[in-house]
Amino acid sequence: MTEARAEISDGVVDLLGVLAYGELSAFDRLAEDARSAPTLAGRAALAAMAGAEIGHYEMLANHLHAHGASVEEAMQPFRKHVDAFQESTAPRTWLESLVKAYVVDNLAADLYRELSTVLDDEVRRLVLTVLDDTGHSAFAEREVAAAIEADSTQRDRLSLWSRRLLGEALTQAQYIVAERDGLAELIVAGSVDLSGIAALFRKLQQGHAKRMQVLGLG
Amino acid sequence: MTEARAEISDGVVDLLGVLAYGELSAFDRLAEDARSAPTLAGRAALAAMAGAEIGHYEMLANHLHAHGASVEEAMQPFRKHVDAFQESTAPRTWLESLVKAYVVDNLAADLYRELSTVLDDEVRRLVLTVLDDTGHSAFAEREVAAAIEADSTQRDRLSLWSRRLLGEALTQAQYIVAERDGLAELIVAGSVDLSGIAALFRKLQQGHAKRMQVLGLG
Numbered sequence: 053m054t055e056a057r058a059e060i061s062d063g064v065v066d067l068l069g070v071l072a073y074g075e076l077s078a079f080d081r082l083a084e085d086a087r088s089a090p091t092l093a094g095r096a097a098l099a100a101m102a103g104a105e106i107g108h109y110e111m112l113a114n115h116l117h118a119h120g121a122s123v124e125e126a127m128q129p130f131r132k133h134v135d136a137f138q139e140s141t142a143p144r145t146w147l148e149s150l151v152k153a154y155v156v157d158n159l160a161a162d163l164y165r166e167l168s169t170v171l172d173d174e175v176r177r178l179v180l181t182v183l184d185d186t187g188h189s190a191f192a193e194r195e196v197a198a199a200i201e202a203d204s205t206q207r208d209r210l211s212l213w214s215r216r217l218l219g220e221a222l223t224q225a226q227y228i229v230a231e232r233d234g235l236a237e238l239i240v241a242g243s244v245d246l247s248g249i250a251a252l253f254r255k256l257q258q259g260h261a262k263r264m265q266v267l268g269l270g
Numbered sequence: 271m272t273e274a275r276a277e278i279s280d281g282v283v284d285l286l287g288v289l290a291y292g293e294l295s296a297f298d299r300l301a302e303d304a305r306s307a308p309t310l311a312g313r314a315a316l317a318a319m320a321g322a323e324i325g326h327y328e329m330l331a332n333h334l335h336a337h338g339a340s341v342e343e344a345m346q347p348f349r350k351h352v353d354a355f356q357e358s359t360a361p362r363t364w365l366e367s368l369v370k371a372y373v374v375d376n377l378a379a380d381l382y383r384e385l386s387t388v389l390d391d392e393v394r395r396l397v398l399t400v401l402d403d404t405g406h407s408a409f410a411e412r413e414v415a416a417a418i419e420a421d422s423t424q425r426d427r428l429s430l431w432s433r434r435l436l437g438e439a440l441t442q443a444q445y446i447v448a449e450r451d452g453l454a455e456l457i458v459a460g461s462v463d464l465s466g467i468a469a470l471f472r473k474l475q476q477g478h479a480k481r482m483q484v485l486g487l488g
Contacts, residue, residue: 076313076314076317079301079304079317079320079321080301080304080305080317083297083298083301083302083320084301086297086298087298091342092342092345092346092349093342095294096294096327096331096341096342099294099297099298099324099327100324100327100328102297102301102320102321102324103297103320103321103322103323103324103325104321105321106317106318106320106321107321109314109317109318110318113314123314124309124310124311124314127310128310131310
């Protein structure tokens with residue numbers, strides 16, 4: 053059992069590391085967006101979501117620590133790509149903030165769910181818990197639907213915005229996969245048809261397209 | 271039992287309201303300070319503290335809701351004073367951030383502990399849980415002690431800073447007490463020697479002075 057505890061592949065450290073930095077980065081984004089909320093209730097709702105991200109971060113950090121890996125070191129390789137994504141997609145309005153949180157959280161959830169098939173039971177349970185919806189999706193869907201109904205020009209603007217978010221996210225994801233061999237191996241191991249990384253990205257795009265229809269932006 | 275659930279005095283709504291807005295405001299402050307942390311570990315530590323504040327906020331909101339009160343309405347009267355305090359004491363350095371968090375959290379804890387004697391069991395337990403140290407004190411003590419040792423000129427600067435924080439906090443607290451009759455009654459009811467509000471403020475100053483000695487800033 054102690055042997056099993058100690059074993060953790062480079063690919064899994066990478067996976068948990070990019071997930072951890074993603075949570076920390078999402079915390080920042082939500083905390084900042086909370087301040088631009090039009091109501092006190094909206095501010096509290098976003099702050100609570102930020103709090104949930106940090107709870108997840110701590111679970112990942114604890115797991116890495118239990119396996120002798122440092123979360124700070126595990127996150128390090130991903131900072132520049134995640135930060136670049138955040139900088140290239142800084143929301144200018146409250147609605148852009150909400151759509152961004154919705155798009156990114158769901159893309160990340162899809163990505164990790166795809167990869168979870170190659171993880172051992174303990175890590176899979178951890179990843180699925182961490183990706184548990186923090187209540188953001190329902191909140192975003194409600195707010196965005198109300199905004200589109202009130203002003204139909206918002207639809208085109210937000211639809212364009214969601215496409216840009218997807219593009220920037222996939223760009224940074226491609227850089228990461230190109231740089232991190234362990235992570236790339238994990239993806240290839242997880243693909244049933246050997247088409248690997250291209251197939252994964254295609255799946256992510258399809259999931260995104262479906263969600264945009266749900267949101268009224270398809 | 272259902273009767274007791276429904277009963278909640280104006281003073282208690284005020285108390286939980288100012289505590290709730292204090293938590294929301296502390297979340298903002300810690301989330302922003304997290305971004306200026308010199309290390310990724312410091313950033314994660316402050317983000318985790320911010321997450322804890324939001325957990326507390328949710329407990330207070332749930333309690334108010336269970337008693338038929340709205341947390342948004344309960345917070346409203348205190349926004350301007352808490353915001354004024356935050357604006358008049360915006361930290362310019364990482365150390366000022368840490369000292370501020372330390373001073374404010376502990377002042378708030380002292381204040382609510384004093385008032386908890388007049389609360390019923392359920393509210394008292396809630397308040398004491400919410401004021402549970404979120405790990406900030408030990409972290410701040412360690413970081414400040416190390417900074418003072420490395421550069422003794424920091425001692426005078428941070429000592430002055432902590433005095434200013436106390437002064438601004440008591441100023442806003444006095445405004446609040448002057449405006450909120452229910453809260454003032456709660457304080458008077460809680461003072462054993464009838465000296466009431468002045469005695470409470472004196473106690474807070476004494477507690478602050480003791481803590482500053484612990485921190486090496488006395």
